[in-house]
Amino acid sequence: MQKATQQALYIPPHKLAAAKNSGGRSDDEAYQRLAWEALKKSINGLINKVNSSNIGNVIPELFAEDLIRGAGLLCRSCLRSQMASPCFTDVFAAVIAVVNSRIPEIGELLLKRIVWQLNKSLRCNDKPRLLALAKFVAHLVNQRVAHHTLALELLHRLLENPSDDGVELAVAFLTECGALLHDLSPRGLAACFDRLRDVLHEGEIDKRVQFLIEGLFAIRKANFRGYPAIRPELDLLEDDQQITHDVSLDDSGVDPENSLRFEELGHKLLSLNIAPGQELEICRMLVEACAQEKTYNRIYGLVAQRLSMIRLAYRANFERCFAEQYSTSHRLETNKLRNVATLFAHLIATDALPWDVLGYVRLTEEDTNSSSRIFVKYLFQEMTEQLGIRKLNERLTENAAVLGDSIFPKDSTRNARFSINFFTQIGLGGLTEGMREHLKEMERVAKEDREKKLGGSDSESEVEESSSDDEGRDRKRRRRKSDGRDRKRSRRG
Known part of the structure; x- marks a missing residue:
């Protein structure tokens, strides 16, 4: 408990700066803890503030950090920020693409973590998490960090046994990366749309999902106009600079x-x-x-x-x-x-x-x-x-x-x-x-028992009241008879 408290301890900025400038031993445990907390705070701050307009300024600051040591921190920060703000997914993917071009191990680590979480979410049918992760995969494919076969594999998994949630997820995924698949794998994309057409004709899915499929076909007919693979302001690398990782959904993550x-x-x-x-x-x-x-x-x-x-x-x-x-x-x-x-x-x-x-x-x-x-x-x-x-x-x-x-x-x-x-x-x-x-059944039975008891007590009270009334009338009759006898005796006397 004490160790956990130390790890979560707040470090004032002046103490942090003093530890950095003190020239202390780098193998000292306290110094290492301070340096680790500083690295985590810096990476989280940079990822939280990045957007399409300042990405060119944030990336040099990111490379100024110790990314070799903080590879896991960067991946975790990107995943958490993307889950909290899916609208910035393409920005986070662009950051990872640039980092991956210099340090490929970080791109591979992030992909493996995403694949592991995808498989976990698919087993648990966690729809919100699946939507966010699939969107991240789509933009990493667009940035050529992940091979496009990963996208086709995910689509096959979603459409193999179509359900409302699975088809909706596939439609959202194709909307994000359909433009790239149209260029790199037209046959694979055509197979996905053929499967969606079959699902639409079978008519076993919800009406809302059917409308989503029809909307996707309209987007495809317009050659994905309005849905580019990469926005111009996020296209930061030449094709020969990117390193693509071939990661499969079947990778169980077992060492x-x-x-x-x-x-x-x-x-x-x-x-x-x-x-x-x-x-x-x-x-x-x-x-x-x-x-x-x-x-x-x-x-x-x-x-x-x-x-x-x-x-x-x-x-x-x-x-x-x-x-x-x-x-x-x-x-x-x-x-x-x-x-x-x-x-x-x-x-x-x-x-x-x-x-x-x-x-x-x-x-x-x-x-x-x-x-x-x-x-x-x-x-x-x-x-x-x-x-x-x-x-x-x-x-x-x-x-x-x-x-x-x-x-x-x-x-x-x-x-x-x-x-x-x-x-x-x-x-x-x-x-x-x-x-x-x-x-519910137990409560219903208990309620009926209470009502029966109340009904029984009411009938008993009615019987008691009727019997008391009869006794009162008998007493009145006896009283009248005794009064009549008394009056007769008084007349005789």
Whole structure:
């Protein structure tokens, strides 16, 4: 916690300038932290202020920074700024194009990050993020930073199984980079328009999307007039100056070295002469090593998955580790919680662990604390990223019998409402549709029971009132008879 606080510490400008001019040791930790914060602040400031009119002045200032060291900072700043202001996408692409001509590693790094986020967003069907990322890809293709085959590959992915969102995204993408594809790959562009024509004739998509397709055909008929690949003020490089990277959507982002290490680690662990009953120590070692990492390292998930799928003893012991980690989650820091939850989410999503391990989680206000709720949050968010919310919902429905009332308790409206609110707050409200219907049914039954009780009490009060009226009339009759007898006696006397 202290380290994280130091990293996020605000550094006054005068202290920052003093540290730069002090001539201190460059390997000093405090100096390095100051220099890193200064570099990040400078790059973010330049990217935030760049536009089509001042790009010629901003780029020299950008090259004055240590871009070799700050390559990741530059890519992250561009992605965040582009996501926040998609209207400046062509400006950010022009900046990256110039930087890529001098430092190609930065252009390649940015493309790999965009491809990774694209695949993630396609799995999760995150439409706003997809629209922004696709627009960035289109302008990077226009600037020749990315090869035009990446554009055709993305279009094929979107139109292979057309949906309303996919077709809308393809139309927006072609509007941005159609002019370039018309020059570089007319056959590929024609194939895309043929596919769009088929989709239009099938008539299975929304009317609004059909109008978008018709508008795109009109733009194509006008030879993309009004939609140039590069605006004149952003055309800063000659064709022979640009370096184009051939990146594919199928690049999974897995480091070959890490993949080899994963295979070797799994083989070596399985080759150890471990006495029966000692597998639990191996499982605990992997979980603890994963927790100690600054960020989640997927090699631990791959090794654990391999062990669990080959030997049932490891599968059972990882299940035991899940129960231990969840029950002691209050002892873990947030970063460790995230790593451990991500590891087990990978094992569950890949069926290396049975889904009934989720039965250890009783998602009610009384049975959870802040740490365990954070654990469950990271667990389900990671499973959603790997499977997609639709597939995850299907798997939870398939395993509803073994899960029982753990994740979605149905014993009371209070617990059901708590579970629904929890998933809604972490952005996974789509998992609670069935639970919402059950909650409505529970509330309806409870309301009917209350009405029956009220109706029964009303009838009892009416019976009591009628009986009291009868008793009153009887008393009056007896009183009148006694009064008549008294009057007769007085006359005789």
